Amino acid sequence: MSKNKKRKASDFVLNSITYLSSTVSLITLLGILIFIFGQGFKLLNVDLLVENFESQGYVADLYDNVRLCNCEPTIEFDENTYYSPKWGVALSDTTDLLGRTVVKVEFVDKDSPLYKVRDKGIGNDPIELRDEYHIIRIAFDEYPTALSRYGSENMINYLEANDSLREIEFQTEGGGIRGSIITTLYLIVLTLAFALPIGIAAAIYLNEYAPANKVTKLMRSLIETLTGVPSIIYGLMGLAVFVPLTVKLTSATGGNLLSGAMTLAVILLPIIIRTTEESLKVIPDDYRQASLALGASKTQTTFQIVLPSAVPGIMTATLLAIGRIIGESAALVFAIGTAIKDEVSLTGKSTSLAVHIWAMMTDEPANIELSATIAIIIMFIVVILNILIKIISGRYMKRKMGVSS
Amino acid sequence: MKKILSILTMLLLGVSLIACGEKTTTVSTSSFDETKTINVYTRDTTSGTRTGFMEGIGFAEAATSDSVLVEGFLIKDNTGILSTIGIDEYGIGYVSLSSVNNTIKGLSFNGVAPTEANVINDTYGLKRPFMWMLRADGDYPSQDVEDIVNAFVAFLGTTDGGDIINNQGAIALPSTTTWDSIKANHDVCIQDNSDITVRFGGSDSIQKVAQALTAAFMPKCGNFVAEHDHTGSSDAYKRTNDPAIKDTSVGKDVGFASRNFRGAELEVPAIQRGQLAWDAIVAIVNLNNPLTGVTAEDLKKMYDGTYTTWADIQG
Numbered sequence: 001m002s003k004n005k006k007r008k009a010s011d012f013v014l015n016s017i018t019y020l021s022s023t024v025s026l027i028t029l030l031g032i033l034i035f036i037f038g039q040g041f042k043l044l045n046v047d048l049l050v051e052n053f054e055s056q057g058y059v060a061d062l063y064d065n066v067r068l069c070n071c072e073p074t075i076e077f078d079e080n081t082y083y084s085p086k087w088g089v090a091l092s093d094t095t096d097l098l099g100r101t102v103v104k105v106e107f108v109d110k111d112s113p114l115y116k117v118r119d120k121g122i123g124n125d126p127i128e129l130r131d132e133y134h135i136i137r138i139a140f141d142e143y144p145t146a147l148s149r150y151g152s153e154n155m156i157n158y159l160e161a162n163d164s165l166r167e168i169e170f171q172t173e174g175g176g177i178r179g180s181i182i183t184t185l186y187l188i189v190l191t192l193a194f195a196l197p198i199g200i201a202a203a204i205y206l207n208e209y210a211p212a213n214k215v216t217k218l219m220r221s222l223i224e225t226l227t228g229v230p231s232i233i234y235g236l237m238g239l240a241v242f243v244p245l246t247v248k249l250t251s252a253t254g255g256n257l258l259s260g261a262m263t264l265a266v267i268l269l270p271i272i273i274r275t276t277e278e279s280l281k282v283i284p285d286d287y288r289q290a291s292l293a294l295g296a297s298k299t300q301t302t303f304q305i306v307l308p309s310a311v312p313g314i315m316t317a318t319l320l321a322i323g324r325i326i327g328e329s330a331a332l333v334f335a336i337g338t339a340i341k342d343e344v345s346l347t348g349k350s351t352s353l354a355v356h357i358w359a360m361m362t363d364e365p366a367n368i369e370l371s372a373t374i375a376i377i378i379m380f381i382v383v384i385l386n387i388l389i390k391i392i393s394g395r396y397m398k399r400k401m402g403v404s405s
Numbered sequence: 406m407k408k409i410l411s412i413l414t415m416l417l418l419g420v421s422l423i424a425c426g427e428k429t430t431t432v433s434t435s436s437f438d439e440t441k442t443i444n445v446y447t448r449d450t451t452s453g454t455r456t457g458f459m460e461g462i463g464f465a466e467a468a469t470s471d472s473v474l475v476e477g478f479l480i481k482d483n484t485g486i487l488s489t490i491g492i493d494e495y496g497i498g499y500v501s502l503s504s505v506n507n508t509i510k511g512l513s514f515n516g517v518a519p520t521e522a523n524v525i526n527d528t529y530g531l532k533r534p535f536m537w538m539l540r541a542d543g544d545y546p547s548q549d550v551e552d553i554v555n556a557f558v559a560f561l562g563t564t565d566g567g568d569i570i571n572n573q574g575a576i577a578l579p580s581t582t583t584w585d586s587i588k589a590n591h592d593v594c595i596q597d598n599s600d601i602t603v604r605f606g607g608s609d610s611i612q613k614v615a616q617a618l619t620a621a622f623m624p625k626c627g628n629f630v631a632e633h634d635h636t637g638s639s640d641a642y643k644r645t646n647d648p649a650i651k652d653t654s655v656g657k658d659v660g661f662a663s664r665n666f667r668g669a670e671l672e673v674p675a676i677q678r679g680q681l682a683w684d685a686i687v688a689i690v691n692l693n694n695p696l697t698g699v700t701a702e703d704l705k706k707m708y709d710g711t712y713t714t715w716a717d718i719q720g
Contacts, residue, residue: 059624121624122597136621137568139583145564147572166585167565169621254654366484 036379040372048097048373051176052342055134060117060127061167068163069112081106082156088112089159091135091152097175099367102134103148103155105170120167129170136169177374179342180356183257184381186344187352188325190261191268195321198265199272200307200314206273207280208302226270231331238263238335252347260336260352264328268321275320279313280306315393322385326378329354338362353378437494437693439716443707445478446486446498453608453638453663454483457533458499458686462704475710483610486689494691495715497707501610502685503574511687513698519687524576530701535575535611535682536662537561538641538673540651545658549601552593553629554658557603559591560584560622561681569621573614576683584625591626598627606634607641607661614682615661638662642670646677 069088077083081092088109096102108115108129116126138146138155146158159165210216242259246252252259283306291301332352338359341350351359357374360367448455450469459468467473471480481489486498491508502519505511511519514531523529537558545551560566565584567577588594605615612635619631634655636644641660643650650656662670666678688704690696696718706712 055620057620057624059621122595122627136617137572139565139568145568147568149572149574166583169624171620 036372036375038372039369040374040376043097043369043373044376047173048176049181049377050178051097051173053174053176053179053340054342055171055174057136057169057171058127059120059167059169060129061120062113062165063116063118063126066113069109071109071111073107074109075107077106082153083107084156084159086163087114087159089114089129091155093152096134096173097370099369101149101151103136103152105129105131105133105135107131114168117168129168132173133170134173136171138168139166140164141166175370177353177356177377179344180340180351180353180374181377182344183341183350184326184352186257186346187261187264188322190257190346191264191325192318192321194262194265195268195272196314196318199269199317200276202269203273203276203280204302204307207277208298208306223270223273227274231267231328232334234263234267235331235334237266238331242335246347250347255335255337255349256347257336257344257350258346260332263331263335264325267328267331268324271320271324272317275317276310276314279310279316282313283309311396312393315389315396319385319389323382326352326382327354328352329358333358353381437695437715440714441495442714443712444493444496445475445708446481446489446496447474447478447708448482448486448499449480451637451639453533453610454499454501454686456638456664457684458531458688459708461531461533461686462701462708464705464708467708474708475713478708490689490691492691494693497688497690499686499688501574502687503613505687505689508692509689510692510694510697511689512696514688515700516698519685521571521574521576521685524683524685529685531687532576532683532685533664534680535608535614535684536641536664536666536678536680538607538645538660538662538666538670538678540645540658541674541677544651547601549593549598550603550658552591553598553601553603553626556588556591556594556626557619557622557659558679559587560625561618561679563587565621565625566618566681569617570614570682573617575614576685578680578682588625594626596627598629600630601627602630602632603659604632604634604657605659605661606636606644606655606657607659608638608663609635610638610663610684611635611661635661638664642666642673646670646673 068086070086071088072085073083073090077090077092081090083090089105089112090107091103092106094102094104108131114129116128119125119127134148135155136148138158140146140158140162141164143158143162146155148155206216206220210219238259239255242262243255246256246259246262247254250256250258287305287309288301291305292298296304329352332355336351336355337349338351338355339349340356340359341348344350353374357371360371360374448458450471456468459465464473471478479489481498483500483504486500487504487506487509490496490498502511502521502524505519513519514529517523517529519529519531524532539554539558542551545554562578562580563582563584564580567580570577603619605619612633615635616631616633619633623629623631634657638661640655640657641662644655644657645651645660661681663684666673670678688699694715696715699718703712703718707718712718
């Protein structure tokens, strides 16, 4: 009886430990999700995804014979939007994607002298003051300048107090991550193009052709060791080998997308080799023997019988690889650099989404909100890829079954 | 058995969530214990903010040396100091006036509150200059770059440039000329410069101001391209005029420093350097700290270790 009790008690303790541990990990993961969504959700919108990072600035003044508007607003505004009847513009205070407080144009009347303004720069065409533009400053003759720092109410008051203005500076929104999204996609395609053929071929050699001796064993354990090497060391290698190599062979002048993709490919090789080899290992030997018995050569057997059966495993390897490409930042800081660019080219600098976060956090002051928003996007891409790979490999398996039956 | 365990787990989950929630709300209600040790935070020795602060409180030797500071001080960057003082009730640190926000308390200095108005009227004493430095004449990648840089420096001295500086929270030098009145002297600005890149670097404290200035000046000067790479005040000289570095890939056309030039930097001809603005430095403490003002003397004694607890300052 007492023995039974004792066992029950120890069972209870052991079971509790497993429950407790899973709860702790669940809470931690939930905590991360809550943090990311709490911080980043409010900045998540389509603008962020399609906007350029650099904002385009304009400087302009009024055309000579324009008349003041003196018009009533044609639309309703909320209480944080201020309207100037004289000039026919409505402004509001808002926070831009980089977390700065800015004055945003909410509405410009068609009869407003600001609807079309004269370019004071080198352009000859009139500039339209569009909704969503941010006004930086409006300078007047013999009157203090209205600065965006003092808010939209102040700017509207200054406008109302004047009948003309000397110059107005405004800019497009900016702060978007379009360039970094494109870079990330480029990196995924390029890296896989480098790493998959080499990785799969190496795995086939190790599993199908390599003799079972000490050299093979050593090779395998070396590849396994490479999995654990910190990525910053690969980054250093990329900086020392691939950057000079690409600079020599292409028009690049420093770190570039190609050198970054090559560095990532090296990081991924061990993962791809291992996963592919695992999936080759589980293919029953009967397949090979049956193929050989039917008169197929070793090469035919490997590439036409064994390899197709390993496709789901290779898909898993690809998924793991893509996850790693999206998440990698330390190596890319060295191999590509941290300059956020809108125009992405293979031989130019630009940032992946993860490095974009790095750049935002090293800014003064660090931009935690936008970083969290990018984190949401990264997680979203990973989830989508996960589902896609599942669907593709599921389809493939079904078709295989269909053919063989 | 399983049911009991799962109920227990749920309870635990709930309790931990409540605990998390409580933590954030109780901070503001706890009382301040003056007998606690002062936790001293500082920037590292390459920082222009540190130089400005230490010189401003009469402790200039601490600008470049850590060994004269109080034992147990902590080095953090600008963001680090802001976020730590927000949490650490017994900490003291310093940041640029433009970084001050409502999560911390800015202390008045020698009885003058840290406001922009007080910096402009020159009553607030704890401030540092923002400086620029250029390459030597004829040492630019092209004549166009040199002309644009000269136009940019002229723009810094106009009311239009001053507006942009003020808009970023720094304090521009007084000026009465407008860009409109001097732009006829800079022919380079009426041509299309969109394929010309000008490289800006130097102090990272000035980065935001410099980026705003170039963003405003680009449309005024033929849409030239501004490339910003800010690494620290010392690089203002090194990357524009140091013969060993200025012609490498990190070379710059304009360098900024958030402190006065010193030593070898002063050998650069005076025409190649100048000041564009003032920036105030503010000593900051946690919101719960009852202290509202300090003197230069207090700050020096806190940073050299004469004062170790908060009660020392009140007394």
